[in-house]
Every structure is written in C-alpha cells, then in structure tokens.
Amino acid sequence: MGISSEKLREATAEALVRAGSSFTPGLRAAYARALEVETDERSLWAMRQFLENADVAERRTLPLCDDTGIPHVLLEVGELAEFGGAHLGAITEGIAEGLKRLPGRPMAVLGDEVQRIEQSQGLSLHSEDVIPPAFSVKRIPGDRVRITVLLLGGGPEIRAKTYRIFHKHRLETVVDEVAQWGIEAVRELGCTPAVVAVGLGRTHFEATSLMLEAMARGDLERQTPLEQQITEKINAGGSGPLGLGGRVSVLATLVNIGPQRASGVRIASVRTCCGIEPRRATVEVG
Amino acid sequence: MRPVCLETPIPPEAMAGLHVGDFLEISGVIYAGRDAVLPKIVAMSDAELAARGIDLEGSVIFHTAVSVAGVGPTTSSKIEIEESIAPLSARGVRIHLGKGRLKADSIRALHAHASLFAVTTPSTALLTDRILATEIAAFPELGMEALYRLRVDRIPAVVAIFHGESIFEQQAQRG
Ligand code: SF4
Numbered sequence: 001m002g003i004s005s006e007k008l009r010e011a012t013a014e015a016l017v018r019a020g021s022s023f024t025p026g027l028r029a030a031y032a033r034a035l036e037v038e039t040d041e042r043s044l045w046a047m048r049q050f051l052e053n054a055d056v057a058e059r060r061t062l063p064l065c066d067d068t069g070i071p072h073v074l075l076e077v078g079e080l081a082e083f084g085g086a087h088l089g090a091i092t093e094g095i096a097e098g099l100k101r102l103p104g105r106p107m108a109v110l111g112d113e114v115q116r117i118e119q120s121q122g123l124s125l126h127s128e129d130v131i132p133p134a135f136s137v138k139r140i141p142g143d144r145v146r147i148t149v150l151l152l153g154g155g156p157e158i159r160a161k162t163y164r165i166f167h168k169h170r171l172e173t174v175v176d177e178v179a180q181w182g183i184e185a186v187r188e189l190g191c192t193p194a195v196v197a198v199g200l201g202r203t204h205f206e207a208t209s210l211m212l213e214a215m216a217r218g219d220l221e222r223q224t225p226l227e228q229q230i231t232e233k234i235n236a237g238g239s240g241p242l243g244l245g246g247r248v249s250v251l252a253t254l255v256n257i258g259p260q261r262a263s264g265v266r267i268a269s270v271r272t273c274c275g276i277e278p279r280r281a282t283v284e285v286g
Numbered sequence: 287m288r289p290v291c292l293e294t295p296i297p298p299e300a301m302a303g304l305h306v307g308d309f310l311e312i313s314g315v316i317y318a319g320r321d322a323v324l325p326k327i328v329a330m331s332d333a334e335l336a337a338r339g340i341d342l343e344g345s346v347i348f349h350t351a352v353s354v355a356g357v358g359p360t361t362s363s364k365i366e367i368e369e370s371i372a373p374l375s376a377r378g379v380r381i382h383l384g385k386g387r388l389k390a391d392s393i394r395a396l397h398a399h400a401s402l403f404a405v406t407t408p409s410t411a412l413l414t415d416r417i418l419a420t421e422i423a424a425f426p427e428l429g430m431e432a433l434y435r436l437r438v439d440r441i442p443a444v445v446a447i448f449h450g451e452s453i454f455e456q457q458a459q460r461g
Contacts, residue, residue, distance in 0.1 A: 053408075062410070064410060065410045066350065066355045066356040067360070123430065187387065191385060244453055275408070
C-alpha cells in the first residue's frame with residue numbers, strides 16, 4: 001500500500017505545531033547544564049524565563065515566540081517508498097495547516113517582486129500564507145518517509161553568515177574563525193543563550209544545507225570535543241544571556257562536516273540560533 | 287534582587303532611583319511598535335498624536351509586533367527602530383523595551399532625555415496572561431506592525447542602558 005497523503009498532511013501539521021510550541025529534550029538538557037555552571041544573577045533569571053516560557057508554551061500549545069519563524073522542511077524518503085508529487089503537495093498543505101493551528105504569525109509580505117522587497121503592499125492576514133522555501137530531500141533506507149519541520153526565526157538570520165575561510169589546511173584556523181563569528185553574533189543577537197549551528201562544505205549552498213541539517217539532527221546532549229571547543233571559546237567572550245553578562249552565551253554547538261574541496265578554502269555556514277532554537281520536530285509516515 | 291514595579295505614565299521621580307542591571311516589572315498602558323511604524327510616529331506632530339489619543343509623556347514603547355501569535359521583543363538595533371529612540375525620548379518616551387545592544391549615539395540620546403533602554407526575554411507564551419487588552423492606536427493598514435496600545439500586567443525586564451551606561455559595553459570590556 002502506498003503512503004497516505006492524508007497521513008502526511010496531518011503528521012506535518014502536527015510536527016509544525018510541536019516545533020513551534022515546545023523545547024526538545026536535548027534543549028532542556030542543555031539549559032539544565034547551563035544553570036548548573038552559571039552564577040550571574042541576571043543570566044540565571046534570563047535562562048529561567050526561557051524555561052518557564054517553554055513550560056507554559058508546551059502545556060497550553062502556545063507559540064514559544066511571537067516570531068514563529070519561516071518553516072523549513074527536511075524530507076528523507078525511504079528508497080523503497082512510493083513517493084510522488086501528490087505527497088509533496090500534502091506536506092505543503094500540512095505546513096499551512098500547522099501554521100493555522102499554532103497559530104503562526106501572519107507575516108507573509110504581499111505584492112509583486114518589487115513590492116515585496118519594499119514591503120509597500122502590507123502583509124497577509126493569514127498565518128498560512130508564510131510559505132516554506134524549497135524542501136531539502138535525502139534518500140534513506142527502508143520504505144518510510146521522515147519529515148522534519150524547522151522554524152527559523154528572524155533574529156538569527158540577521159547574524160548568520162556563510163563565507164569562505166582560508167584555513168591553511170588546519171582545523172584550528174576553522175575553529176578560531178567560526179568562534180570569532182559566533183562571539184560577534186552573540187553580542188548582537190539579543191535572544192541568547194544561543195545554539196551555534198555550523199555547516200562546513202564546498203559551496204555556499206552545500207555549507208548552508210549542512211548547517212540546516214545540523215539544526216535538524218544535531219545532538220545537544222552529546223557534544224563532540226570539536227563542538228565543546230567552539231562553545232567554550234564563544235562563552236569566554238562573556239556576553240551572557242540577552243547580552244547581560246555571564247558564563248553562558250552558548251548552550252551547545254552543532255557541527256556538520258560534509259565533503260571538502262581540494263583547496264586551501266573551506267566554506268562555513270554559521271547560524272547562531274536563539275535561545276528557543278533549534279525549533280524542530282520529526283515525524284515518520286509509512 | 288527584587289524587581290522595581292513601574293506603572294505608566296512613569297513620573298520622573300520613579301526613574302531617578304533606577305540603575306543599569308535593575309529588574310523591572312512594568313504595568314499599565316504601553317505602546318507596541320517596530321520597524322514599519324516607528325518612523326511614522328516620529329514624523330507625526332503632537333496634534334496628530336493627540337488626535338489619536340496617543341500621549342508619549344512617561345510612556346513605554348515595546349519593540350514588538352502584535353499578532354495572533356502573541357508579542358515578544360524584536361531586535362532594537364534594526365535601523366528604523368534604533369533611529370526612533372532619540373526623537374521619541376525627546377517627546378517623553380521613558381522606557382524603550384526591546385532586545386540587543388544599541389550604538390553609542392543612542393546611549394547618549396537616552397542619557398540626554400533621562401530615558402532608558404530595557405530588555406526582556408522572548409517569553410511569548412509567558413506573556414500571554416500578562417497582556418490584558420490590545421487595540422490598534424495608529425496605522426491599522428500595517429497589520430501586526432501597526433502601533434498598538436496594550437494594557438499590561440507586570441512585564442518583566444532588565445535595565446540595560448541608563449545614565450550613559452550600557453550593560454552591553456560593560457560585558458564587551460570584560461570579554
Ligand atoms: S531571535 Fe528567536 S527568540 Fe528572539 S524574537 Fe527571534 S525567533 Fe524569537
């Protein structure tokens with residue numbers, strides 16, 4: 001039997017609402033670790049507010065933040081699954097349905113190309129008009145389909161950066177550069193503590209895709225030595241939650257390293273996710 | 287540290303004892319606006335503001351959109367928002383509430399007008415019960431980016447910039 005479009009639609013809507021209204025267990029664990037090491041009064045206050053907000057949001061299924069983000073979809077399709085265009089349509093409808101239920105902030109910009117840039121025709125009144133960009137698709141073993149919905153807030157987008165690093169074939173050069181971007185970003189972001197998502201690839205597109213995958217799949221509970229090193233370097237900057245000072249500017253780092261180019265250049269995509277991100281949820285249908 | 291409770295309109299004497307780093311709880315009627323509407327408010331005359339029942343003396347402006355998704359601070363250093371801080375302080379806004387650090391010019395302008403910048407966490411769910419009423423005060427065509435009048439109960443915040451001092455610069459020097 002093929003995959004039911006109706007199930008895909010409902011599962012996607014459910015994933016979007018969960019992503020927008022709850023912390024993952026990994027994010028909660030990262031906060032718990034941070035509260036243990038923090039001593040600064042304002043930093044503790046801010047982190048407890050983030051957690052209390054998440055408790056209320058989860059209990060009452062309310063948005064974690066009024067910037068409900070731009071929905072992004074990571075699709076993993078089993079190599080034995082019968083999957084087609086109608087299923088893609090069902091997932092798109094599921095995103096719209098999830099935005100209606102959450103509810104998402106009605107922030108789709110109206111008008112033609114120029115009007116959208118100038119934001120001269122105002123905004124749609126409908127949450128569901130915020131459409132996702134093209135889905136990212138991967139093949140996985142089996143006959144099921146896995147959908148991950150991510151909600152990407154505007155603050156981290158202002159600070160995110162995809163750029164080249166002349167790394168002299170040394171990992172330390174990459175780590176130092178990424179940490180430096182992170183220090184600058186957490187100073188400006190406002191909604192910290194952050195989770196730093198990093199993609200390292202051959203092109204800007206690949207690095208950004210890897211970074212998005214790090215947000216979707218990265219493990220906030222088990223940090224690699226490389227991830228810990230980046231976190232520690234940024235935390236040494238001392239900007240703290242909301243920039244008010246303290247030991248914890250960054251809760252965790254998620255690094256995803258892809259194929260690399262034969263060259264003295266690495267392309268890094270670094271997104272300093274805010275203190276409610278990654279807002280993610282995964283569902284499987286099949 | 288216990289929070290200082292402030293009620294709008296905030297009298298000058300209530301501002302006098304505040305310092306960078308203090309915890310606040312803000313209650314009463316406040317305004318909410320961001321990128322799209324704040325430059326329009328700056329451009330309005332006192333008479334135009336009064337015609338809409340907007341009184342900025344002792345007021346609080348929360349840098350946020352207002353929508354079915356709730357409220358929460360947006361980045362205050364976005365150009366259109368940050369450029370509103372000096373002129374609106376001059377016209378009586380005592381507290382600009384948002385997030386993120388501000389430039390030296392804004393720190394000086396706040397100081398000149400005895401106004402302050404406070405930050406709050408993005409606690410949309412938590413704030414749901416603390417926003418008692420919302421209504422559009424001006425420019426309804428801007429949707430969630432219109433100027434809103436909110437009746438609020440104990441919005442938590444921390445004083446980030448006041449008396450020419452910025453908590454963000456203190457961190458930068460330490461870091
Ligand atoms: S940066 Fe994150 S928490 Fe802050 S307003 Fe944007 S989405 Fe919300």
